[in-house]
Amino acid sequence: MKTCEKDKTTFPPASDILEKKDDLCPVDWALKIADLASAESCGKCLMCREGSLQIRTILTDLVSGRGESDDLELIADLCSVINETASCDQIRDAVSLIELSLNSCREEWESHLRRKRCAALQCAAYVTIAVSPETCQGCGACVEVCPENALAGGEGLIHIIDSGKCTRCLACIDACSFEAIAKYGAVLPKVPAEPVPVGTFTVETGRRRRRRG
């Protein structure tokens, strides 16, 4: 059924998935492929043009907490229909890679959809950024770079992040010279409720204080 010669685009290699690297999110990886396939489509075939756009839209929902219960089956079905009927190898390559990710990392896909978790901490919606109160030196570098003003705490105080404001841009992580800021998934570190002087907060005190309260 090949009628279109389009095959210039180079997609990320299958080895990314096969090697099962810890810091690679297979859903986010699939989204990048769908993005690329959609952007590179010449528009002359429905499967490539609308198919890639549709998969991209569903994947975008999947990584941002808006997935619907049948989405994984839907993506699998779309991939197989596209694979069977598309006019060019480019989109066929793309959906094969997406299918590979879905089939070999099914648990991680399910986790995105149902538990809203990303094990590789790549999907911004499923990640929380937090400052480790033990490591933070209260230098203020992160406060300065945050475009959203999501960081509180003056000099010598442990900085804390307002998750509501944070857009997961990761600028603070790069700015911190003490590696005190990191991405977290399901388990979050214990942090003070408001900025306290550096060195005054420990996990134990935190626990004690809470018990008293």
Place this chain on the structure above:
Amino acid sequence: MKEIKLEIDGIEVSAREGQSVLNAALDAGIFIPNICSHPDLSPQGECKLCVVELRGETVLSCRTEAAEGMKVVTKSEHLAHLRNTAMELMLASHPHDCTSCRSYLNCELQSMMQYLESVHARLRSVPKKNIKWNTNNPIILREMERCIQCGRCVRACRELRDVGILEYRVLDGESYIGTAENKTLTEADCRFCGACVAVCPTGALQMDEETTYPVVPCRAACPAEVDIPRYVRLTKEGRYSEATTVIREKVPFPLALGHVCNHVCETECRRKELNEAVSIREIKLFAAQNDRAEIWKTNHKNKPATGRKVAIAGSGACGLTAAYYLSAKGHEVKVFERLPVAGGMMSTGIPEYRLPRDVVESEISALRENGVEIETSSSVESVEDLLGKPYDAVLLAVGASVGKKIPFPGADHPSVFAALDILRSVSLGETPPLGKSVTVLGGGNVAFDAARVCTRLGVEKVNLVCLEPEGAMLADDEEIQQGQEEGITIFNSKSTLSLEADGDALMGVKVIDVLEFSFGPGGKLNLTTKPGSEQIIPSDTVVFAVGQKTDLSEAMGVDLTPFGFAAVREGSCATSREGVFAAGDTVTGTRLLIEAMAAGRKAASEMDIFLGGDGNIEEILTSRDTPEGKIGINEGFAGLERNPVNFIDLDERLKGFTGIHCAYTADQAKSEAERCLQCDLRSCISKNKTWTDFIKQ
């Protein structure tokens, strides 16, 4: 051509060599869903709806050549799933407001949705950004949010027209159909032929006002249905005789029409939406003047004599047109003309400077050569004198030859005339007794004819008084402009009160300023005038140009309407008397020349049936070659300007009655014909068959 046998869904089907499985199936009456496919276009394989199974594999039937012994399956659960998914993808970015779309119920996408029982349900709705590009265009309405990018318009523009200004484009990672550099259609040198509209399966591409406009507006507007785009094209190709013959297939007076036709075709010309209408009448005049070969004379054959005889009263455009077509059907026709010259208004109404008499004479003599007998100076008083003595049928086509006069005080003065009387007597070589100053009452073309004739007769002062304000006069703009150039003074928004006389001599026309006027039921005039604004326009002669009526009386032997016109059966030419027909101005009152000819055609057809014929007066006098669809790019097409009509200089015009209107030069005619949008090319494009066509079969 080699015939191939294949099996589709267990039915043996034959296909032509090289034919696709899809087309073979459709030809055999087996429907395979499809939407990007079109019978006149190369297959693209965009929509995937035409998937079929061949040797266990899924293939696109539009791109699979039929082969001997092939076994094709078009229906299966799997294929249905593929088609439904394709349909869902198509609909994901398509608006859901079907009922507010201009293509509602005339949309292949909608029809396919119904066939496949598709719903939007499973997929995300995906809005598109790039749909607004280049949607602000004349003539072709582009609602691109309805575009499904099937590519039919792109292929039609390139393959059918060789224009190729439409293409698939990508902007910010989203593809859409547009023009190079997102130019407007005008900038891109679109030919506005409408091929893209004709092949669009959805409501994305529409002709402006499509629902009310016919596909070929000029042809639809012409009362005689002359195939205008065809003769315009033939003129462009230098085939003048064939062009004239195309006109002659519908009317026997191409030259006269070339001079004076009111060209309602131009009023409807679609090119008006780009700049100005094509100057169709001038193209006609040029072609008719340059018909050297006179192909029509060779190809027109009267049918064998039927032995039936027809009498026609009146040799005007209607009577002579009917005479020509009745002769062509083999009937013996005799036309009775009460005046010494034949031609009706063409000879004794329309002034000679607008319609040279040798033109009319030559066209009438061509009719005589074709068997039409005309007896001049012979009036018909009663149909009793004709019917059965020895005529089998009679046509009353005496026209509306009596000029009306409004009974103002003083209107019975001997220096008060009707415009038609002046025009007729001048045409017959007489000199009407006009004074030094003439006031014409009326604002239509006849009023201007009378006024301009007076000017040419040496009247020192010619005035024209009319109810209508400037800009709302009934006469053609050209008449008004030329009349003023020739020295006519126009009094707008004036109502006549009386004609003032001093003893025997007429002194002038008393008028009053009109503030408002309207016509009530039965043509009753409602006027609001300005008190105290009375004035007298000095003149010693007054000419009424306020409409015409017939001179029919009960003595003619047919029923008349209350206004004195011949009464006919609704939608017919038959009068109250069997065997007697009436048509043209005799029935309708004053109308256009081309309408008179159209009426003559209708009467001829109806009378032929009465006389035992089939009523078919259509003639094909030239070969009907398919027009070249590949019109290509014409740089600056939308801006091509209308060639002005050529008139002789004012000094020459005022010297007498020689024709003032000169035909285009060959170059002008060609460049004017080049401006035609060729709307008729659309009729050569096939209609894609949809599933409902198969149910009907």
